[in-house]
Amino acid sequence: MTARGEKGDPIIEIKKLTTGFGSQIIHQDLDLTVKRGEILGIVGGSGTGKSVLLKAIIGLIKPRSGAIRIFGEDVLSMNDRDHREIDRRLGVLFQDGALFSAMTVAQNVIAPLREHLNLSSELQQEIASMKITLSGLPLDAATKYPSELSGGMRKRAGLARALAMDPDIVFLDEPTAGLDPIGAAKFDDLIISLKESLGLTVFMVTHDLDSLHRACDRVAVLAEKKVRAIGPLEEVRKNDHPWIQEYFSGPRGRAALASSVQEQDRSGDREATVE
Numbered sequence: 611m612t613a614r615g616e617k618g619d620p621i622i623e624i625k626k627l628t629t630g631f632g633s634q635i636i637h638q639d640l641d642l643t644v645k646r647g648e649i650l651g652i653v654g655g656s657g658t659g660k661s662v663l664l665k666a667i668i669g670l671i672k673p674r675s676g677a678i679r680i681f682g683e684d685v686l687s688m689n690d691r692d693h694r695e696i697d698r699r700l701g702v703l704f705q706d707g708a709l710f711s712a713m714t715v716a717q718n719v720i721a722p723l724r725e726h727l728n729l730s731s732e733l734q735q736e737i738a739s740m741k742i743t744l745s746g747l748p749l750d751a752a753t754k755y756p757s758e759l760s761g762g763m764r765k766r767a768g769l770a771r772a773l774a775m776d777p778d779i780v781f782l783d784e785p786t787a788g789l790d791p792i793g794a795a796k797f798d799d800l801i802i803s804l805k806e807s808l809g810l811t812v813f814m815v816t817h818d819l820d821s822l823h824r825a826c827d828r829v830a831v832l833a834e835k836k837v838r839a840i841g842p843l844e845e846v847r848k849n850d851h852p853w854i855q856e857y858f859s860g861p862r863g864r865a866a867l868a869s870s871v872q873e874q875d876r877s878g879d880r881e882a883t884v885e
């Protein structure tokens with residue numbers, strides 16, 4: 611398997627990807643590169659194919675044509691055994707957490723370890739406790755069932771499971787949906803700190819403008835079956851595509867920008883005080 615690369619190297623390369631269901635084409639000749647160590651936000655109107663793109667990358671949906679390389683390997687033409695090797699290095703957090711409801715949080719985190727590794731049950735427990743703490747949950751959450759957790763805690767439990775195998779890339783499908791603004795900001799901070807401490811690459815589908823401002827290094831906009839714009843948020847928001855203008859410069863977009871400027875001012879003040 612390919613050696614680990616440098617920050618900024620392409621880690622996922624998608625070329626001329628076409629996907630569809632029956633007569634409906636979702637993506638046509640879509641190109642996208644994700645760089646190692648970045649948080650890439652994927653945005654676009656409802657039904658533009660953000661989740662389908664995520665699922666195509668992780669192998670849950672078979673594209674009609676095109677190429678997807680992960681860690682430099684062509685994942686569409688590889689055999690199942692090689693694909694499993696790639697899968698071990700990918701963590702996924704689906705929108706609702708997708709936890710097994712009949713299992714405790716610890717058992718949920720252990721599930722991928724069981725599937726991929728042959729570890730003693732003590733070691734499995736130890737890793738589960740570490741990932742649960744890393745995801746910002748109290749340790750007593752380990753023995754709880756998903757139905758006993760709040761929405762925000764369920765997301766964190768899903769994240770703990772996504773991190774179980776020490777992935778290089780984490781895929782997040784609308785991670786802050788359904789969280790209150792304070793919970794959402796805390797979740798963003800957690801993702802940022804994991805990126806910084808673990809060198810994670812994050813592919814994040816989101817509608818959350820505050821998350822885009824707070825967490826994402828780059829933003830990719832899906833429209834008309836393609837990536838219509840990609841780059842740092844301040845560049846993308848200048849694009850004159852009508853959806854981009856409406857999204858970033860409408861009332862919610864302006865509010866998110868204003869609050870991110872305020873946040874930067876506050877952290878600038880904090881830094882000045884520390885000096």
Ligand SMILES: Nc1ncnc2c1ncn2[C@@H]1O[C@H](COP(=O)(O)OP(=O)(O)OP(=O)(O)O)[C@@H](O)[C@H]1O
Pocket residue numbers: 631636654655656657658659660661662663
């Ligand atoms: N398994 C499937 N079978 C048939 N059509 C599907 C399937 N999955 C998704 N689609 C269709 O693909 C299109 C894109 O769906 P997708 O869920 O990727 O949109 P999205 O951009 O994530 O939307 P939203 O922002 O509303 O979550 C939609 O028209 C959807 O109905």
